Amino acid sequence: SAGWRKRSVVTLWDVTTEQIRALLEVAVFLKKSDLARKPTLYWNYPRTLAMLFEKPSLRTRVSFEVSMAHLRGHAIYLGPNDVGLGTREAVPDVAASLSRWVDIIAARVYQHSTVEQLAEHATIPVINALSDREHPIQAFADLLTLQEFCGPLGNGLKLAYVGDGNNVLHALLLACAKMGVNLSAACPNGYFPDEAYVQEARRLAAISGAQIEVLSQPEEAVRCADAVYTDVWASMGQEAEREQRAKLFAPYQLNATLLANAKPNAIVMHCLPAHRGEEITDEVMERHKASILEQAENRLHTQKALLLLIIGL
Numbered sequence: 001s002a003g004w005r006k007r008s009v010v011t012l013w014d015v016t017t018e019q020i021r022a023l024l025e026v027a028v029f030l031k032k033s034d035l036a037r038k039p040t041l042y043w044n045y046p047r048t049l050a051m052l053f054e055k056p057s058l059r060t061r062v063s064f065e066v067s068m069a070h071l072r073g074h075a076i077y078l079g080p081n082d083v084g085l086g087t088r089e090a091v092p093d094v095a096a097s098l099s100r101w102v103d104i105i106a107a108r109v110y111q112h113s114t115v116e117q118l119a120e121h122a123t124i125p126v127i128n129a130l131s132d133r134e135h136p137i138q139a140f141a142d143l144l145t146l147q148e149f150c151g152p153l154g155n156g157l158k159l160a161y162v163g164d165g166n167n168v169l170h171a172l173l174l175a176c177a178k179m180g181v182n183l184s185a186a187c188p189n190g191y192f193p194d195e196a197y198v199q200e201a202r203r204l205a206a207i208s209g210a211q212i213e214v215l216s217q218p219e220e221a222v223r224c225a226d227a228v229y230t231d232v233w234a235s236m237g238q239e240a241e242r243e244q245r246a247k248l249f250a251p252y253q254l255n256a257t258l259l260a261n262a263k264p265n266a267i268v269m270h271c272l273p274a275h276r277g278e279e280i281t282d283e284v285m286e287r288h289k290a291s292i293l294e295q296a297e298n299r300l301h302t303q304k305a306l307l308l309l310i311i312g313l
């Protein structure tokens with residue numbers, strides 16, 4: 001299992017290139033197989049996943065829940081009002097109790113330290129299902145999508161990211177650097193990714209041969225890109241800043257003019273949910289929905305692969 005077995009995935013800092021390669025291989029296999037229709041038991045008793053969500057979700061929740069159904073396991077959704085993580089009960093106590101019932105936890109949290117604390121106090125693996133710092137499982141689906149549309153990872157493949165230097169970009173920085181994918185990001189002043197992520201990506205890129213750039217000019221980042229990626233300007237928890245950000249981020253909108261700087265056959269990526277007319281135009285979104293929806297579909301295959309690798313058999 002390439003070292004995935006019983007491991008937590010709190011951050012991509014701790015995930016190796018070999019682990020990512022193995023995960024993508026299993027995901028490709030699962031995507032081709034029709035295991036959803038077969039009564040095969042992928043494990044010797046039905047495994048259970050607890051999904052702790054402090055924030056809303058469509059893709060993450062559904063793809064985890066469907067993954068567990070396909071694998072003949074069971075997923076338990078625990079929303080913000082069910083648990084009261086850190087208010088009704090302390091995070092270490094929640095981690096300890098859950099560890100006595102279920103096989104694995106996925107947690108979507110505001111503060112990254114909450115998912116770190118869960119992993120520290122749980123005796124079972126914990127998957128970061130998005131924190132304010134990172135969205136590692138999104139990056140797995142993104143890599144699979146890139147590989148499907150643009151060919152093998154590495155080989156000078158260039159991904160451009162325009163917009164907020166947020167959790168999604170942090171995950172992409174580490175994932176691309178580990179897999180030898182060139183990444184050029186353009187962010188407005190004051191909204192650059194955390195310097196620690198940029199430094200780590202540069203260190204990893206020196207090993208993999210990838211080129212990592214963090215720029216201010218969106219046109220420059222997008223130039224000759226094979227894929228162009230954007231994400232919302234105001235992430236969950238930043239709703240109050242939405243208007244102010246919309247003004248500041250306007251030059252970073254993924255529209256036909258900006259996209260014209262990429263390769264003619266470049267694909268468009270978006271982790272979703274999208275705000276059409278803000279970070280991406282309705283036109284670009286419609287024209288490129290094949291790759292964007294494949295990316296959403298790939299959440300299922302990569303997370304199913306991840307679950308199998310961590311708690312399989």
Ligand code: CP
Nearest residue numbers: 057058059060271272
């Ligand atoms: N991309 C993603 O994580 O989507 P959800 O917030 O809907 O889970």
Ligand code: NVA
Nearest residue numbers: 166168231235236272
């Ligand atoms: N950056 C976004 C990603 C949503 C999947 C957020 O944190 O809300």
